Amino acid sequence: MRTDTPQTIYRKDYTPPSYLVDTVELGFDLDPARTIVANRLSLRRNPASAQREIELHGEDIELVALRLNGRVLTGSDYRISGSLLTIPNAPEEATLEIESICAPQENTTLSGLYVSNGNFITQCEAEGFRRITYFPDRPDVMAKYTVMLRADKERYPVLLSNGNLVEEGDLGDGRHYALWEDPFKKPSYLFALVAARLVCQEETFRLADGRQALLQVWVEEGNLDKTDYAMQSLKHSIRWDEERYNLELDLDRFMIVATSDFNMGAMENKGLNIFNTKFVLANPRVATDIDFQGIEAVVAHEYFHNWTGNRVTCRDWFQLSLKEGLTVFRDQEFTADMIGTDSGRAVTRIDHVRTLRQAQFPEDAGPMAHPVRPDSFVEINNFYTVTVYEKGAEVVRMYQTLLGREGFRKGMDLYFERHDEQAVECDDFRRAMADANGRDLAQFERWYSQAGTPVVRFEGSYDKAGRTYELKLSQSCPPTPGQPKKLPFHIPVAVGLLDREGRDMRLRVNGRDMGTTAVLELVEAEQRFVFTDVSQAPVPSVLRNFSAPVILQGSYGDAELLHLFSHDSDAVNRWEAGQRLAMDRLLKLTEAAKLGALLSLDDTFIEAMRKMLVDERLDPAFREQALLLPSETMIAERIEDVDPLAVHTARQFVRAAIGTRLRAELTAQYEANQTPGAYSPDAVSSGKRALKNLALAYLNAAPDAETIALAQRQFDQADNMTDRSAALSTLIHAHEGDVPEALERFYDEFKGEALVVDKWFAMQASAPTTDVAKVRELMRHPAFTLRNPNRARSLVATFCAGNPVRFHAPDGSGYAFWAEQVVALDALNPQVASRLARAMDRWRRYAPELQGKMQVALHQVAGQAKLSNDVREVVSKALAN
Numbered sequence: 001m002r003t004d005t006p007q008t009i010y011r012k013d014y015t016p017p018s019y020l021v022d023t024v025e026l027g028f029d030l031d032p033a034r035t036i037v038a039n040r041l042s043l044r045r046n047p048a049s050a051q052r053e054i055e056l057h058g059e060d061i062e063l064v065a066l067r068l069n070g071r072v073l074t075g076s077d078y079r080i081s082g083s084l085l086t087i088p089n090a091p092e093e094a095t096l097e098i099e100s101i102c103a104p105q106e107n108t109t110l111s112g113l114y115v116s117n118g119n120f121i122t123q124c125e126a127e128g129f130r131r132i133t134y135f136p137d138r139p140d141v142m143a144k145y146t147v148m149l150r151a152d153k154e155r156y157p158v159l160l161s162n163g164n165l166v167e168e169g170d171l172g173d174g175r176h177y178a179l180w181e182d183p184f185k186k187p188s189y190l191f192a193l194v195a196a197r198l199v200c201q202e203e204t205f206r207l208a209d210g211r212q213a214l215l216q217v218w219v220e221e222g223n224l225d226k227t228d229y230a231m232q233s234l235k236h237s238i239r240w241d242e243e244r245y246n247l248e249l250d251l252d253r254f255m256i257v258a259t260s261d262f263n264m265g266a267m268e269n270k271g272l273n274i275f276n277t278k279f280v281l282a283n284p285r286v287a288t289d290i291d292f293q294g295i296e297a298v299v300a301h302e303y304f305h306n307w308t309g310n311r312v313t314c315r316d317w318f319q320l321s322l323k324e325g326l327t328v329f330r331d332q333e334f335t336a337d338m339i340g341t342d343s344g345r346a347v348t349r350i351d352h353v354r355t356l357r358q359a360q361f362p363e364d365a366g367p368m369a370h371p372v373r374p375d376s377f378v379e380i381n382n383f384y385t386v387t388v389y390e391k392g393a394e395v396v397r398m399y400q401t402l403l404g405r406e407g408f409r410k411g412m413d414l415y416f417e418r419h420d421e422q423a424v425e426c427d428d429f430r431r432a433m434a435d436a437n438g439r440d441l442a443q444f445e446r447w448y449s450q451a452g453t454p455v456v457r458f459e460g461s462y463d464k465a466g467r468t469y470e471l472k473l474s475q476s477c478p479p480t481p482g483q484p485k486k487l488p489f490h491i492p493v494a495v496g497l498l499d500r501e502g503r504d505m506r507l508r509v510n511g512r513d514m515g516t517t518a519v520l521e522l523v524e525a526e527q528r529f530v531f532t533d534v535s536q537a538p539v540p541s542v543l544r545n546f547s548a549p550v551i552l553q554g555s556y557g558d559a560e561l562l563h564l565f566s567h568d569s570d571a572v573n574r575w576e577a578g579q580r581l582a583m584d585r586l587l588k589l590t591e592a593a594k595l596g597a598l599l600s601l602d603d604t605f606i607e608a609m610r611k612m613l614v615d616e617r618l619d620p621a622f623r624e625q626a627l628l629l630p631s632e633t634m635i636a637e638r639i640e641d642v643d644p645l646a647v648h649t650a651r652q653f654v655r656a657a658i659g660t661r662l663r664a665e666l667t668a669q670y671e672a673n674q675t676p677g678a679y680s681p682d683a684v685s686s687g688k689r690a691l692k693n694l695a696l697a698y699l700n701a702a703p704d705a706e707t708i709a710l711a712q713r714q715f716d717q718a719d720n721m722t723d724r725s726a727a728l729s730t731l732i733h734a735h736e737g738d739v740p741e742a743l744e745r746f747y748d749e750f751k752g753e754a755l756v757v758d759k760w761f762a763m764q765a766s767a768p769t770t771d772v773a774k775v776r777e778l779m780r781h782p783a784f785t786l787r788n789p790n791r792a793r794s795l796v797a798t799f800c801a802g803n804p805v806r807f808h809a810p811d812g813s814g815y816a817f818w819a820e821q822v823v824a825l826d827a828l829n830p831q832v833a834s835r836l837a838r839a840m841d842r843w844r845r846y847a848p849e850l851q852g853k854m855q856v857a858l859h860q861v862a863g864q865a866k867l868s869n870d871v872r873e874v875v876s877k878a879l880a881n
């Protein structure tokens with residue numbers, strides 16, 4: 001752990017690297033306690049830099065020897081300050097040989113080279129390579145790598161690294177070796193090695209140009225029955241990128257390795273993707289529909305990085321969204337294409353909107369708010385955020401909305417033509433989009449430089465005599481830390497007009513026929529758009545398909561919302577109308593609950609829900625989305641002085657009202673959406689299960705013997721994890737029925753499946769009946785450990801971030817627990833600790849009594865003498881802003 005004072009790094013201070021690296025030869029003698037790394041670099045001075053010193057980064061490694069052009073360097077030939085090693089007066093060209101030692105088994109940070117379940121694994125993004133060897137560890141230094149791995153043959157039969165296997169053999173002393181060569185230049189963050197006892201599912205796959213590629217999915221013994229879906233997803237991804245973007249796999253071999261100790265979802269190392277087991281392992285018995293979806297998306301995401309991230313990489317870490325926003329957009333489009341149908345696409349789109357509102361909007365309004373391309377950071381690992389990823393993807397999507405699919409593709413082609421094998425900036429991507437389409441996208445840059453969620457207001461007025469409809473759009477953006485004033489954004493606002501029957505009207509704007517959805521470009525603070533030939537007063541459907549990541553405000557009354565909810569041809573806005581109807585009620589009920597007033601829910605709302613529930617013309621997946629209420633977090637984001645108990649009470653009240661007043665319809669849908677026969681994770685079947693399980697949950701929001709029996713029966717009889725876990729979770733939340741028995745049985749049955757045990761912890765952690773004392777008790781369970789990120793998240797993070805009513809217990813016990821766990825985790829794994837620290841981001845929004853206690857907990861963490869930069873940055877920003 002670094003103890004030096006955290007330094008803020010600014011984007012404006014970027015300077016090019018002083019030396020470039022052409023080739024890297026790495027030799028590893030792998031030993032858990034003492035791994036010896038030999039590193040030979042060929043360096044040459046960078047003509048673009050005025051600096052004449054070689055600068056290398058190194059962290060937590062022991063330097064043994066340093067030779068420059070064959071000459072041993074002594075202490076006076078170089079300087080080490082913090083993690084920077086500087087060699088002054090270096091020649092124009094140099095061969096630098098470095099020998100160093102690291103201790104993988106001591107490495108609990110899971111960054112650099114570490115041991116997971118006895119296997120060697122690496123994670124280098126963002127700055128983990130410097131924990132393996134000294135190197136100019138920055139993404140704009142791209143080099144060709146050759147890697148020699150040597151290890152005990154018995155213990156580590158599989159030796160993998162990036163690129164192609166050149167040679168392997170025995171060393172005669174019980175050890176063996178493998179030599180790998182990556183034909184492509186890459187930044188150090190894409191380096192990877194695996195030395196492990198693993199087995200694989202493999203096949204050869206024919207690429208579009210006729211080449212055969214070897215595809216492998218490596219897992220620990222006993223898990224080969226869970227690799228099919230990942231392999232299938234990989235093949236689909238390869239095909240999709242060929243077809244949609246004409247991008248081919250550029251290697252003869254592509255490997256995925258699953259490990260159970262991993263800080264995030266997965267990592268796109270060139271040719272050797274390393275994954276959290278959560279995003280590889282699945283079969284119907286252990287994985288839910290959501291897990292299957294996650295695997296497909298993450299496998300695709302990492303594969304797509306091969307072009308967007310690896311072939312064209314980031315100049316510096318401020319440009320992270322260049323690869324992440326774009327790659328998330330690509331995986332989102334892939335997922336939508338895999339489902340194929342329009343309604344299926346809409347359901348995935350609704351998912352994106354939900355994620356934004358649930359996580360990104362709060363981030364954008366909180367102390368950690370930052371632009372998609374941040375201007376500064378203390379610890380880059382803190383900026384792998386929903387803003388960089390999900391809002392970044394929305395920014396990329398807006399290009400496609402503005403330029404059309406073909407225009408977007410032209411921009412992509414030009415981007416690769418210009419920048420293949422380069423490290424570039426977000427501006428280069430924007431320029432490629434603009435140039436390929438002859439468009440001025442200068443103002444669009446503000447999406448990268450300004451933080452905060454823009455608010456777009458609309459106001460419509462119909463002129464019967466003139467048969468015109470005027471839509472006034474205005475925009476503003478609240479201040480964010482360091483950015484008090486914002487300039488107008490370039491916002492694509494997709495609009496449709498519905499007639500009295502709910503049909504789309506033909507749109508004419510400025511004399512131009514715009515079909516039934518017009519993409520209006522809002523570039524000023526306020527603008528008026530006039531639709532002509534409008535035969536009757538329309539109901540506007542604004543921001544169709546969520547055409548921009550903004551908060552839309554307008555004067556919708558119930559009648560208009562009900563009209564949109566029943567008819568809008570744009571499924572996202574149809575769903576949105578229902579969310580607005582619900583939010584309106586939830587906000588009022590929260591207020592009432594806070595005052596202890598009697599709660600009641602109008603028939604209009606229940607009737608709208610009923611119609612949606614039973615509308616057989618709509619996909620079950622869509623109906624499920626439409627019936628799902630905004631989360632407690634989303635409600636809390638809409639109010640001041642949040643009282644989490646009032647929010648919870650209000651939402652529970654609405655759930656129970658739906659459950660009792662629509663009991664007959666819910667029961668009928670529960671029966672109608674059964675999926676008999678062999679389990680399949682396809683969109684139609686999973687949509688049915690989602691609706692069925694939502695029905696089950698609603699029925700049990702006001703449980704009685706019959707509804708509980710239904711859940712219990714499903715738990716007893718289900719043959720797949722989706723239905724099993726949904727039933728168990730319903731039983732836990734209802735807190736009736738034989739919960740302890742079901743929980744125990746579930747644990748016994750799955751105790752050998754780590755990912756299911758995570759679910760078991762998470763289900764309990766999020767239940768409103770689980771308080772801090774219960775969480776502490778669960779932490780004493782033999783299966784619990786803070787050292788494994790998945791496990792720590794399943795219990796501790798799920799409780800702190802996913803159980804608002806108990807986390808915000810009035811006595812402050814949740815906050816004290818949080819502080820304690822952040823500190824404990826930080827000593828082991830700063831990245832995981834720092835994520836947990838973010839649970840307190842929105843503390844200033846809570847009721848004063850809670851705020852005070854939250855502040856105490858924040859100070860308790862901030863006051864620790866030893867704290868990682870990761871956690872220090874998060875808590876100090878929370879306290880400052």
Ligand code: B3K
Pocket residue numbers: 125126264266267268301302305324381384831
């Ligand atoms: N690029 C990695 C994330 C690395 C996170 C480092 N703290 C996974 C991904 O986005 O594909």
Ligand code: ZN
Pocket residue numbers: 301305323324327
């Ligand atoms: Zn990514």
